[in-house]
Amino acid sequence: MKIITFKNEHRKKHFDFFSGMNHPHFNITANVDVTDALAFFKDNSLPISFCLVYVLARAANEVREFRWRIRDKGIVEHDAVHPSFTVPTDEADVFSFCTVDYEKDAAAFIVSARKITELMKTNPSFEDEPGRDDYLFMSAIPWVSFTSMQHAMNYHPHDSVPRISWGKFFTQNDKTLMPLSVQVHHALVDGRHVGRYFEHVENMMEKPANVFFRDGHKNNEL
DSSP states (O other): OOOEEEOOOHHHHHHHHHTSSSOEEEEEEEEEEOHHHHHHHHHOOOOOHHHHHHHHHHHHTTGGGGGGGETEEEEEOOHHHEEEEEOOOSSSSHHHEEOOOOSSSHHHHHHHHHHHHHHHSSSOOOOOTOOOOOOOEEETTTTTOSSOOOOOOOOOOTOOEEEEEOOOEEEEEEEEEEEEEEETTTTTTOOHHHHHHHHHHHHHOOOOOOHEEEEEEOOOTT
16 A cells, blocks of 8 residues: 655646535446356356456456545555445345455455355345455446446545446347446546546456456366
């Protein structure tokens, strides 16, 4: 983790302008082509939900601004940010949070996700670890092919954790599409950064073998 200090005067003004707002977050929702990725996951018997979480978390880690967080009046940059995503439980008809440490190795991440998800089914958690802000808050809405999204949150003190949600797949022009919503703090993240995030996601969905296979071969752990 390191401290971010803006040297550019305009970038400082941008941060001050948006960090002073009562509603400093903005959301972009778009459809992502997952045709090739879903076929790849099914052909290789990979868990679709965990694969999606991995791709969405990896894309966020590859955009520097998605790893920035506001603390007091300053900014920190995390080396990595970790997905905290919703999973069903056996305890009630509402979700539990499941936090898995991000690992660039897809197989290692999926193994961890499987273990932790099983624990959450009978021992659900609804609390974040105090003092931590190196999360990516994620949620699946598999019942709706939504076109927009608004998340519940406290705006102050600054909550600068990105919110990433995906919805029900649907078919259009022989392609399978997935609605993807990204909500970020505008003092840290601008439109071009969200655009870069979507580009990373789309590239991984187009060539999933490059993401989930090592040297073109399936990892035996998957």
